[in-house]
Amino acid sequence: MTEPLREKPLTGHFRPDGQPVALAAYREAGGYRALAKALGQEPQEITKTVIDSHLRGRGGAGFPTGTKWKFMPMGPEARRPKYLTCNADEMEPGTFKDRLLMEGSPHLLLEGMIIAGHALQADHAYIFLRWAYRRAAAILEKAIREAYDSGLLGKNILGSGTSLDLHLHISAGRYMCGEEKTMFTALEGRRPLPRTAPPHVTTSGLWGKPTVNNNVETLCNVPAVVGLGAERYRQLSHTGDGGTKIYGVSGKVNRPGGWELPMGTTMRELLEEHAGGMQKGLACRGAIPGGASTEIVLEKDFDARMDFNELQKVGSRLGTGTMIVIDDRTCPVGLLLNLMLFFARESCGWCTPCREGLPWIARLLQAIEEGRGEPGDLEILEEHVHLLGPGHTFCMLAPGAMEPLGSGLKHFREDFERHIREKKCPWGG
Amino acid sequence: MTEMGHGRLTEEERREIAAEIAGSEYPRAAASDALKIVQRHRGWVGGEIVEVAAMLGMAPAELESVATWYSLIFREPVGRHVILICDSVSCWITGYRALLDHLTGRLGIGLGGTTADARFTLLPVACLGACEQAPAMMVDEDLHGDLTPEKIDAILEQYP
Incomplete structure (x- = not known):
C-alpha cells in the first residue's frame, strides 16, 4: 500500500478559532473554483469523475456516489422537477462529523450541492437538518443568503444556464427521519413512516419525482473530487475507497474530537494519536466504530483500517466512522441496554418485530443488569438478533440495532454470564 | 372537531x-x-x-x-425553559446518570416533569451530535457540553 497524500481538502481551510469560513475567505482558499470548472462540463462528465474517484456515501451505507447519480433520469425526457436532497439529520448516536463540517465551512457543502445539482440537472435541493443543530442552522441560513446574493444559487448560476433552488428544512427530532424515504415523507408534511422500495428514489422520490439523496460529508467531498480530479482524489486514501474521511472519537479518552484523515486510517491510530489514548487508569476493551448501529470491535482488532471493506474483515463496518470507545469501567450489559432503549424509543411502531422486539430485548437486558437474569436469557436475546435482523423488518432501524447487540453478546459473553451467575452487575450498575 | x-x-x-x-x-x-x-x-x-x-x-x-411523531413538538404545556438532557451512548458512558441524579434532585422533578414554579421542564433527548463534548444537554436553543454537576448549577442560573 502506498502512502496517501497528506492533504485535507475538506477541512484544510477551516479557521483555527472554530468560527465558520465566510464566503470571501472560502473563495480566497480556492472555494467555488471546482464549481466554475464543473459548470463548464457536461453533467455526465462530472458523474463519470465521481464514479472514477471511488467516492462512497459517507452517511453509513457506503454506496458508490457516482453510481447512485447515474441512476438519475437525464435529458429532456426526464420527469420534472428533479430533486437533490442532503441528509443532515445526523442522529446516529456517537456521530457528530456532519456538524463539524457545516459549522466549519457551510460554503463547502453548498458548493458540493450546486455541483451535484448541475450533474443531476436537479431543479430543487433540500438540506434536511436536525433541530438540535441550532448553530449549524444559523450558519447555513447566512451562507445560503450569501450564495443567492452572489449568483451561486437561483436562476442561471454564474451565467451558466444552470439553475438550482435550495431550501433549508429544519426537522423537529426523530431518528427515523434520517432514513432516506422517511425523510421524503417528512419533507412532504406527512407522518414520516418508512415507505416501500422499489420503486427506487431516482424513479419516485420526493413528491414522487426523481430524487438523489446524499449525506453532508459525501457532498462536501464533491468539490475535491472535481477540483483534484479522480486520480489525485483516490491518492488521498490508504485504501481503494477514495478520499479523506472525517473520523471521530468519543468516550473516556483524553482528547475526544473529530479529524480529517486519509480514508483507511486504523482504529488504533485514531485512539492513540488523535484522541490521546484512554483517560488515566482506564483500559480500552473495544469500540463501536461507526455510530450506534455498527458491530463492536475488540481492542485486539484495532489495527483494522477504517474503510468500507477493511472493517468487514473484523466483523463490523465503517458506518459513520465516528467511534465510541468502550472502557473497562463501563458495564457492557448497561451499554447495550442504553443502546436498545434508544432504538426502542425511536422505533416508529410500523412493523411488528421492531415495535414488539426492541422493548422486549430492553426488558431482558434490564433484568440481567439488575441481577434478575435467568439461564436461557442469552439464548432468547440471540434469537432476537435473528428475528429483528435483515429481511424481517420494513426499514433498517431494527437490523441496525441488532449489530451492537449480536456482537456484544459474542464479545462480552462472559460478562453477561457473570451478571446472571452472581445475580448482580459486577460494575455496580 | x-x-x-x-x-x-x-x-x-x-x-x-x-x-x-x-x-x-x-x-x-x-x-x-x-x-x-x-x-x-x-x-x-x-x-x-x-x-x-x-x-x-x-x-x-x-x-x-x-x-405526535416529532419528539420536539410539545402537546402539553412546558415550563419557561426546556432542558433536553442527552441520554445516548457517549453521554451515558461519560456521566449521564450522575448528571440526571443531580438535575432531578435539584429541580425536584423527574424526566418529563415541570417544576412547580413552571420555570423548567426536564426531558430526555436522543444523541445531540455533540459527543466530543459529552456529557451534553440543551437548555432552550443553547448547547452545553463537557458537563459536571457543578457546571449545571451555574448554567441553570442563566435561565430565570
Missing part, C-alpha cells in the same frame, strides 16, 4: 404560517414549520392545531399524526 381545545391562532401566528406556506412547494410541506411557529409563541401546541390544519389544507387528524 374543536373539542380538543379552545386555542385560536393570533393574527401574528396566522401571518407567519401563511408566509411559511407561501415559501413552500406545496402547502402541507409547511406542516412541521407551522407547528413550530405556534410552539414558539405559546411554548406548546394545543387546540389551535385545528386552525393550522385548515390553513395547510390537511385534516386535523392528519396534522395530529404529524405533530
